[in-house]
Amino acid sequence: MTDSPAPDSPEPPDAAPAPLAPQCQRGTLPAFTPVPRRKQRSNGWTPAVQCAFIEALADTGSVSSACRAVGRADHGAYLLRRHPEAESFRAAWAAALDLGVQRIEDVAMERALHGVEVPVYSYGKLVGSRTVHNDRLLMFLLRNRAPERFSEGRAKGLSALDRAELARLKKQWHREWRETWEAERALRDAEEEQESYERIDAWIDNMHTNRLRRMSPRARAALDEHNRIMEEDRASGYDPWHDPEHPDYHGAAARAAAGEAEAIRLPPPGWGEKEDEPEQDAGARRHGLKDEGW
Numbered sequence: 122m123t124d125s126p127a128p129d130s131p132e133p134p135d136a137a138p139a140p141l142a143p144q145c146q147r148g149t150l151p152a153f154t155p156v157p158r159r160k161q162r163s164n165g166w167t168p169a170v171q172c173a174f175i176e177a178l179a180d181t182g183s184v185s186s187a188c189r190a191v192g193r194a195d196h197g198a199y200l201l202r203r204h205p206e207a208e209s210f211r212a213a214w215a216a217a218l219d220l221g222v223q224r225i226e227d228v229a230m231e232r233a234l235h236g237v238e239v240p241v242y243s244y245g246k247l248v249g250s251r252t253v254h255n256d257r258l259l260m261f262l263l264r265n266r267a268p269e270r271f272s273e274g275r276a277k278g279l280s281a282l283d284r285a286e287l288a289r290l291k292k293q294w295h296r297e298w299r300e301t302w303e304a305e306r307a308l309r310d311a312e313e314e315q316e317s318y319e320r321i322d323a324w325i326d327n328m329h330t331n332r333l334r335r336m337s338p339r340a341r342a343a344l345d346e347h348n349r350i351m352e353e354d355r356a357s358g359y360d361p362w363h364d365p366e367h368p369d370y371h372g373a374a375a376r377a378a379a380g381e382a383e384a385i386r387l388p389p390p391g392w393g394e395k396e397d398e399p400e401q402d403a404g405a406r407r408h409g410l411k412d413e414g415w
Contacts, residue, residue: 150175150176150179150213150216150217150220151212151213151216153175153209153210153212153213154209154210155167155168155171155172155210156171156201156204156206156207156210157206164192166193166197166198166201170191170193171201171210173190173191174187174188174190174191174193174198175187175213175214175217176217177190177191178214178217178218178221179216179217179218179220179221180220180221180224181221181224182218182220182221182222182224182225183221184198184199202214226262229258229262230262232255232258233254233255233258233259233262234259235252236252236253236254236255237252237253237255238250238251238252238253239251239252239253
């Protein structure tokens with residue numbers, strides 16, 4: 122008789138998915154543990170789809186191309202990479218991209234050596250093709266593949282065009298940095314100025330509050346009455362020059378009378394015009410050598 126497990130004994134936990142070792146035409150990728158999914162859907166990121174995606178990524182070097190190869194969306198791959206348990210998947214992703222970069226280097230070397238065929242048109246019709254070689258691409262590869270021989274010990278030698286482009290970019294970066302720095306400084310100065318105004322206003326308000334607190338009840342009542350009357354005058358548009366009871370009213374009238382008495386009289390018409398000089402007698406006239414007829 123064999124022993125059977127108790128009916129209420131807990132079930133053993135599911136085993137973790139075994140690491141997968143995807144194979145690529147350009148090299149062997151490291152084994153990785155697929156990202157666990159809650160449900161296994163036909164259109165989901167199953168372990169087989171994850172393995173196929175890593176293989177396609179190593180072959181193409183492009184995330185979008187690898188997603189098209191496995192029939193999945195790009196955002197799903199990025200969400201899968203951000204999963205908390207995707208450490209192994211992220212490592213395989215990075216290794217696949219390294220292999221993809223190697224493929225890009227091989228394609229660039231192939232184009233540098235053998236060139237690229239471009240069509241030739243004549244009068245709008247295709248008449249043939251010609252092979253175009255990119256010397257700049259070839260020198261770039263040589264400088265990076267053998268820097269000691271082709272770049273004076275540096276990883277990349279800058280040509281005249283590269284130096285001009287670098288100088289232009291430095292000016293652009295400096296201008297952008299300057300604009301950003303000036304904007305931040307202006308904002309900081311405005312904030313400091315506003316803080317200064319607020320501190321001054323708070324100090325004035327505190328001083329006014331202390332002054333009111335030290336007043337006697339009679340002085341406080343008189344101040345309130347004064348403020349009430351001033352508010353009424355301001356609302357009615359009070360003007361002291363039009364108030365007979367105000368001292369400035371008589372002073373203004375006296376100044377107006379004095380101004381009329383001391384008014385400057387205008388000169389008569391035609392004063393200051395230059396008088397016409399009397400015409401000279403044209404009877405007696407002497408002729409000189411420069412006159413005509415002499």
